[in-house]
Amino acid sequence: MLIRDGIPTPEDLATVMPSEERLAKGPIAITECFQNIACNPCVAACPQHAISMEPDINATPKVDPDACIGCRVCVARCPGLAIFVVDMTHSEDTALVTLPFEFLPVPEKGQLVCGLNREGAEQGWYPVVRAVSGGKKNMTWMLTLEVPKDKAMEVRNIKVGGYRDGR
Ligand code: SF4
Numbered sequence: 001m002l003i004r005d006g007i008p009t010p011e012d013l014a015t016v017m018p019s020e021e022r023l024a025k026g027p028i029a030i031t032e033c034f035q036n037i038a039c040n041p042c043v044a045a046c047p048q049h050a051i052s053m054e055p056d057i058n059a060t061p062k063v064d065p066d067a068c069i070g071c072r073v074c075v076a077r078c079p080g081l082a083i084f085v086v087d088m089t090h091s092e093d094t095a096l097v098t099l100p101f102e103f104l105p106v107p108e109k110g111q112l113v114c115g116l117n118r119e120g121a122e123q124g125w126y127p128v129v130r131a132v133s134g135g136k137k138n139m140t141w142m143l144t145l146e147v148p149k150d151k152a153m154e155v156r157n158i159k160v161g162g163y164r165d166g167r
């Protein structure tokens, strides 16, 4: 349960999942942000004005599926690391998942990383196809992984591997 362990329930996720019809049209942002907190950088960041909050800043964000173009700008702007962009149209068998990343080392393009689900369970090893810095004033990176389509709604974090003492 979200309030106890930070893991959203299927019912939570159902409130933010785009329709199959929209997913078939191209990349779209998914805001996995479920608590009423005073926060709105996502709203301000979106150049398409695709994210809104009603009635006020304490509400959870909503993505307009017709306005979002999947540009990924919002991913690095969310302090809660709660926004992902999923592109189910990448290829017949694979999808792209863009997720925020704030650890070191930052994986490089082409590197294989271990995808984790929302509970932290390993899902498989997937290539990083894009690694983009959030900019000089924003240390959040945006990593895009190519994953099998059936993992596109599961992979939400990564494990690069190794231990701090070099083991
Ligand atoms: S992916 Fe781009 S267009 Fe879509 S909500 Fe985020 S910033 Fe807006």
Ligand code: SF4
Binding pocket: 031, 032, 033, 039, 040, 041, 042, 043, 060, 061, 077, 078, 079, 080, 081, 082, 083
């Ligand atoms: S910026 Fe992130 S944490 Fe803040 S309201 Fe938007 S999605 Fe939620």
